[in-house]
Amino acid sequence: MINLLSDTLTKPTAPMLKAMMAAEVGDDVFGEDPSINRLERTVAERFGMESALFCPSGTMTNQIAIKMHTRPLDEVICDVNSHVYQYEVGGYAYHSGVGIQLLEGCYGKITAAQVAAAIRPDFAWLPKTRLVVLENTCNRGGGSIYSLPEIQPITALTRERGLALHLDGARLFNALVETGESPEQWGQHFDSISLCLSKGLGAPVGSLLIGNASFIHEARRVRKAMGGGMRQAGYLAAAGLYALDHHIERLKEDHEHARLLEAALRESQYVENIRPVASNIILYDIKAPYQAADFLQELRKSNVIATGFGPSTIRFVTHLDVTRQMIDSAVEIIKTVRLSN
């Protein structure tokens, strides 16, 4: 089975499991889980930020950030393809009572000029613009990457206009291994950052919210209110610590694998509009009269599994559990797929 559905599917490796089994744990709601405390400290330090908060999911870290940065009747600005809008059940409205203004970015990336044009003037009948959310890498942008020079003007604008800036960095490390930029450089540009350990980094569960000490102190209460106060979750934090030490540099392999799949797709007569491949995600369309489901069905017969992103679009994701050998097989399968009329 060559499973290209998602980088969330990875199972802990043997040495990761060993690190988990050996974890020192305590009750984290009392602040007494040494492994969680170490993970939070390690990540905050790497980003040059004051504090971090371990959470069960990236949805929770994003939702806590929105809750923290806004008040009801405020408005959040983000790209239309962003995870906070598409895949978090409309939680921004449910948890925070805020509206959202969607921008049409380029492969999920928005510019300072677009944000500037979207900021609301101060009228009693308008929501108040309070928060900008960026995503790096952008999942629905085909794994596209923001570079720091693209972020800097957005940071400058939000600071000048008194807006908060949050980064959904579920796959931020995928971006950093490509650009060579450091976590610390990124930490300087955001009021809060959300990171996932359970995507490319290969941990089974867990995300982190990073920010300044008073922000994280208050975010801890919001996490508890959302039901995210876990007890001896140090077993999970240990997987995250292991991943931070061993699974960042190797993300480059996933990106190399993605480029090999892209090259094979370019040779397929059924494929068009492959979005620029920048990291571990490949987003492409199937040419009419065929549909994504036709192509996916043929791939599945050869044990290649992936998911549709709409009627004509398919997403492949490479990850820790997809080996070079599997990629070589997938390349052959993609090149030889034939669809019947």
Ligand SMILES: *Cc1c(COP(=O)(O)O)cnc(C)c1O
């Ligand atoms: C996966 C993901 C999240 C968080 O998802 P969870 O499944 O809740 O951990 C947030 N943003 C992006 C871009 C993601 O891909």
